[in-house]
Amino acid sequence: MGAEVVVEGLTKSFGRQTIWRDVTLTLPPGEVSVLLGPSGTGKSVFLKSLIGLLKPDRGRCVVDGVDVVTCSEHRLYEVRKLFGVLFQDGALFGSMTLFDNIAFPLREHTRKSETEIRRIVHEKLELTGLAGADRKLPGEISGGMRKRAGLARALVLDPQIVLVDEPDSGLDPVRTSYISQLFLDVNARSDATFLIVTHNINLARTVPDNLGMLFRRELVLFGPREVLLTSEEPVVRQFLNGRMDGPIGMSEEKDSATMAAERAKFAAGHHDGGVEEVVGIPPQMQPAPGLPPRPGEARRKDRVLRLLPTLPEAAQDGILASLTPEERRRYGVDRVPGSDRVDHGRHRVEEVS
Numbered sequence: 001m002g003a004e005v006v007v008e009g010l011t012k013s014f015g016r017q018t019i020w021r022d023v024t025l026t027l028p029p030g031e032v033s034v035l036l037g038p039s040g041t042g043k044s045v046f047l048k049s050l051i052g053l054l055k056p057d058r059g060r061c062v063v064d065g066v067d068v069v070t071c072s073e074h075r076l077y078e079v080r081k082l083f084g085v086l087f088q089d090g091a092l093f094g095s096m097t098l099f100d101n102i103a104f105p106l107r108e109h110t111r112k113s114e115t116e117i118r119r120i121v122h123e124k125l126e127l128t129g130l131a132g133a134d135r136k137l138p139g140e141i142s143g144g145m146r147k148r149a150g151l152a153r154a155l156v157l158d159p160q161i162v163l164v165d166e167p168d169s170g171l172d173p174v175r176t177s178y179i180s181q182l183f184l185d186v187n188a189r190s191d192a193t194f195l196i197v198t199h200n201i202n203l204a205r206t207v208p209d210n211l212g213m214l215f216r217r218e219l220v221l222f223g224p225r226e227v228l229l230t231s232e233e234p235v236v237r238q239f240l241n242g243r244m245d246g247p248i249g250m251s252e253e254k255d256s257a258t259m260a261a262e263r264a265k266f267a268a269g270h271h272d273g274g275v276e277e278v279v280g281i282p283p284q285m286q287p288a289p290g291l292p293p294r295p296g297e298a299r300r301k302d303r304v305l306r307l308l309p310t311l312p313e314a315a316q317d318g319i320l321a322s323l324t325p326e327e328r329r330r331y332g333v334d335r336v337p338g339s340d341r342v343d344h345g346r347h348r349v350e351e352v353s
């Protein structure tokens with residue numbers, strides 16, 4: 001099972017610029033989480049803080065029992081081996097073939113023989129659909145292939161935690177779906193904990209178990225996907241719908257006067273950029289046929305059902321609607337008052353699927 005990451009009261013500034021403060025969240029082991037947020041809200045800084053590449057000013061970030069904020073360099077070096085990181089551009093060495101790029105962490109961090117290294121690299125090339133491309137240089141392949149090569153390299157040490165920074169940047173929507181599928185397939189096979197940072201709404205709605213959002217230097221929300229997807233928070237609605245109408249402006253946020261002036265413009269008929277209202281909870285993507293079910297998904301179901309009474313009503317509806325009749329019996333939710341809400345939720349899920 002992947003490692004748990006517990007973040008408590010994490011705060012990061014550069015000089016006098018606070019990037020985010022008091023961020024508290026837990027990445028449940030083996031589950032897939034997505035962090036959304038407008039450009040510049042510090043999502044990449046957050047990822048770098050989790051692996052100790054940046055030092056937060058305050059708070060804790062406990063990975064497999066070790067606080068990476070305060071631990072020694074030696075401990076940090078060991079903890080980093082638990083992570084596989086897919087950076088935005090794949091971060092491949094331009095002068096090395098894909099084979100050598102993917103072999104790099106094995107040669108750097110293990111004492112494996114070249115025969116063993118060759119076996120592992122070819123396995124990861126196969127997994128990411130790059131079989132036969134091992135002799136190519138990064139400059140000779142497409143952006144999508146570079147991403148997959150970056151993922152192959154991120155997976156080569158069989159990480160317990162996989163961090164992914166904007167997997168969709170530079171990719172068309174179809175390739176973005178393929179790489180999303182790959183994340184879920186890898187998660188099903190490895191049970192690693194995933195955190196994906198993205199702006200891609202399609203990915204955010206269909207891939208993760210948990211969803212969070214950074215805005216105005218704070219974590220607006222983090223929890224089961226159903227909470228954010230049914231949230232009425234203006235910033236969440238605006239972001240999911242890609243509209244200019246709302247608190248997010250050109251340079252992250254607007255003051256109330258600007259917001260009021262813009263609201264009048266949109267009310268008078270000016271196009272706000274949104275096309276249609278994005279509502280409801282679409283079904284979650286599943287591992288490819290033939291792969292085992294995701295253990296993280298099963299654990300999440302137990303976890304979320306325990307949390308159910310503490311969640312907003314709309315999120316409860318969505319969760320209940322996703323259960324089969326057998327699961328409803330098993331979790332005893334037939335006895336939850338307001339069973340009419342269950343039917344309502346089911347109707348909505350079907351509506352958007």
Ligand SMILES: Nc1ncnc2c1ncn2[C@@H]1O[C@H](COP(=O)(O)OP(=O)(O)OP(=O)(O)O)[C@@H](O)[C@H]1O
Pocket residue numbers: 014019037038039040041042043044045046
């Ligand atoms: N090493 C650094 N030194 C100083 N400021 C930095 C450093 N790294 C990031 N920043 C600042 O932190 C802020 C957040 O940057 P970050 O790249 O994390 O945002 P992001 O949410 O990932 O944005 P995007 O979605 O556009 O990639 C920016 O204002 C950036 O200039």
